[in-house]
Amino acid sequence: MKLLDTLHRWAGGLIGLLLALLGASGTILLYKHLWIGIAGAGDAQRGDLATVAAATEKLMAMPGAQGIIYADARLGLHQLRFADGAGAYANQSGEIAARWASQWERPELWIFDFHHHLFAGDIGEWVIGIAGLCGLFFVISGAILWWRTRRSFQLRLWPKRMSRPAIVMHHRDIGIIAAPLLLISIVTGTMMIFRPFAMVMIAPFGSPAEAAKAMEPPKYKGGPLAQKPPYSAMLTEARRRFPGAEFRILSLPRTPGDPISLRMRQQPEWLPNGRSTLWFDAATGELLGANDALAMPSGAQAFNKAYPIHASKVGGWTWRILLTLSGLAMTMLGSLAVWTFWFRRPKPAKRAVKRAALAAR
Template identity: 30%
Template sequence: MKKKVKKKIGQLHLWLGLASGLVLFVVALTGSLLVFEKEIDQYINPEFYIVPNVGKEKKTIDYCTAAIEKQYGIEKINRIVVYNDPKRTMTIIGKDTDGETQIFSIDPYTGKVLGTIAQDNRFFSVILNIHRHLLMHDIGEIITGCSCLIFVFMLISGLILWWPKKVKNLKQRLTVKWKASFKRVNWDFHSTFGFYTFLFLLIIALTGLTWSFKWFEDGMYFIANGTSERLSVKVENPTKIDPQSDKVSFYQSIYQKTDSIFPYKGNIQIRMPADTVNSILVLKENLEFNIPNQSSALYFDKYTGKNIEIRPYESFSKGDKLKRLIYPIHTGSIYGYPTKILAFMVCLIAVTLPITGLLIWLGKRKKKAAH
């Protein structure tokens, strides 16, 4: 009976692997690039990240936004990111008159634009689009999501198929016979490295599902909180009509209030609402934490700049704190370069699994044809 079950699992492993192999190859390959996105992009485009000279005093944020609004015809500011590192440029994202989203790198000491690029044309924006949507919008997201689910099954079924019947065969399953025939080396590589990377790939795949399926994210919250309810990232704006008051230091005031309320060392991100209903969300990432992406939140009136609500990271539910961990776990940035290097190597091995699996299947077909 056990032999029959294992045979059925083997057949499912084979056919599901063939059906999703190309997608998994693309997702794993783009994922390996995204692990070192910041490092690669900083090397290629240093002007987007590092200021030419560290000055004594920074220009106000409003000075910088006014400059790009006038010079580049930016009609709406979407996001502003101010970094704690004095060498770091300021990032401003806004929509131009054509409705295209532009990313600006600003020297905060001079207000000068050091670099600009359309968000959709940015190399890593394209890579991320391929990784999540295969350049096919919602349909692509469904395909990558379903492929990710299949990959979870492939990992578990692969472990079942790898598991030796006898303990004495364990050593054989843990090594690759490099001096054997190509067919044997290929099978050993697929099986052995699939086992060694099993846990890491399972974690990456499961965390990736939170971006594909709401039901999976709801399940994560239910496990953490006992309910699928979560902290809303939107707060309705109390002022309904713009009083058209003087806004010379509007963004700077929000920045300073945030820095005062949360005095720890951190990067501040100001997010303007995409609609006409909600308020401004400001996140301050705590760089004093060992783990990245741990941010406290504040909400400001988008017309008056008045603080509406304060949500320290400590007040977040277990589910919201877990959600904050998903990105650094998925990308391998959770413990810096050691886990990044590990994630990169694991992704590269994941790239090989559809190829070695296909070669195993072709070898079996060839063998059957010969008989």
């Protein structure tokens, strides 16, 4: 038990600040749609084919446009993507509401990049994944360590004093209260980064091998990107294939010969951007293939629920408030763990001198 306590303290001291920052940034992102501060952000979603097609034709005609994230029930703006992190928000009629040349001009973008990549791309994802595994260890080991002191449990939102013993006691007691929510947040977040970990977590729901195969995008090849692709015809075909589904993400090919992809969200899907996908020949607009997310293996569908649970895209305000408490708890637990480890550590040498002096009296 002493070894477990030592590992818990050292790991918390070394990585607690990162977990605190992830908890704080994640909590801020839960309310992005409320503080984004752009005209039209609160507009009701207009998902009819005519409106979406007209806006798509207008926006994708802009030089350098690479794709669109369509407006949804929370954010009433389309997000247009350009190269090198540039982009724009447009209302649902296709009128530009705001533009930026870099993500640093939009707080919701750089906070998202920090929370998902630590501003370091794939390397940052790996660091966050390792932090997630450490967080999982903290929750499990913390629950084990708390059991020894369960009779002294006191529910306090803040430590009684800023002394090390008071902070440690508060840390254990508030940690055990937040443990179930922290476990959900950490597990779902780590699933999105470490695919092997995700396959272990979805194993009870179905074959991981079948899930991995179903989530692998097919390799379609077509002609070079047309100067003016028939977006309206593609959206019409997509709506025919998936009646009632929302248009979510339109993406142009990254390399010549790749297809244009269109993601849609059918109503039973939890994933906010859906996983029902269609691929069109970039030269002709001809449909090359389609993937129905509702027909995917149960393991893959379980994996697709990780992000909406993690980001409060389901469950309404009740779940969002619970995740807010989880994020605030992670922020407090991580920051106070670092504080006690580096700035309130016990000083064995001084205590030994003091005990020796008392014994000599």
